[in-house]
Amino acid sequence: GNSVTQMEGPVTLSEEAFLTINCTYTATGYPSLFWYVQYPGEGLQLLLKATKADDKGSNKGFEATYRKETTSFHLEKGSVQVSDSAVYFCALRGEYGNKLVFGAGTILRVKS
Amino acid sequence: GAGVSQSPSNKVTEKGKDVELRCDPISGHTALYWYRQSLGQGLEFLIYFQGNSAPDKSGLPSDRFSAERTGGSVSTLTIQRTQQEDSAVYLCASSIGRGNEQFFGPGTRLTVL
Numbered sequence: 001g002n003s004v005t006q007m008e009g010p011v012t013l014s015e016e017a018f019l020t021i022n023c024t025y026t027a028t029g030y031p032s033l034f035w036y037v038q039y040p041g042e043g044l045q046l047l048l049k050a051t052k053a054d055d056k057g058s059n060k061g062f063e064a065t066y067r068k069e070t071t072s073f074h075l076e077k078g079s080v081q082v083s084d085s086a087v088y089f090c091a092l093r094g095e096y097g098n099k100l101v102f103g104a105g106t107i108l109r110v111k112s
Numbered sequence: 113g114a115g116v117s118q119s120p121s122n123k124v125t126e127k128g129k130d131v132e133l134r135c136d137p138i139s140g141h142t143a144l145y146w147y148r149q150s151l152g153q154g155l156e157f158l159i160y161f162q163g164n165s166a167p168d169k170s171g172l173p174s175d176r177f178s179a180e181r182t183g184g185s186v187s188t189l190t191i192q193r194t195q196q197e198d199s200a201v202y203l204c205a206s207s208i209g210r211g212n213e214q215f216f217g218p219g220t221r222l223t224v225l
Contacts, residue, residue, distance in 0.1 A: 032211075036216075042218070043116075043203070043216045043217060043218045043219060044203065044205075044216040045216070046213055046214075046215075049213075089155060091155075093211070098143070098145075098160050098162070098168065098210055098211070099145065099157040099160055099168070099171065100145075100147075100155075100157065100214060101157070102147075102154060102155035102156075103154070104154045105154065105155070
């Protein structure tokens with residue numbers, strides 16, 4: 001079945017540091033890929049998405065590129081802020097599916 | 113406009129009791145999903161409703177779990193004879209249609225004592 005593996009946290013960075021959170025997936029066909037973010041005390045929000053190979057999703061300074069050859073969708077940000085502290089979830093939706101399959105989540109803590 | 117709402121926000125119950133969790137999707141969204149977020153299992157899919165089609169129940173963990181969606185809008189997730197391992201945050205999401213962005217509600221935190 002489909003699955004998502006993302007790096008374990010917590011990841012602790014200083015403000016303005018570069019962020020990478022690794023995500024790899026297993027799926028048949030051509031899934032759609034997503035990053036969701038959960039800020040403290042808030043619900044899950046879609047951060048960015050990519051629906052086909054080589055697509056780059058971007059939002060709020062975050063980027064991720066759909067790499068089919070490496071089955072990866074790593075999340076990056078050039079300069080993190082304290083306000084980026086949250087839990088980040090990588091997810092996929094199968095090519096003909098409806099449900100989202102999530103990774104375990106990565107806690108990001110940014111220190112000032 | 114209003115987002116997905118869920119009630120109650122917190123529910124504490126005793127083992128063996130039944131609970132009902134409610135989800136109000138965004139108006140006009142035909143697709144509705146239930147997920148569960150727990151420490152041991154992460155975020156996992158439970159059930160999916162699309163319009164008048166038969167629901168996809170493939171994620172329900174046992175026959176103690178059931179859900180219905182009345183009139184294509186509000187949904188209720190029912191857990192019978194709750195167990196401690198049912199303790200989790202139950203999330204509801206809706207989308208305008210199959211394959212579209214899912215918008216999540218704030219969740220219901222269920223604690224089974």
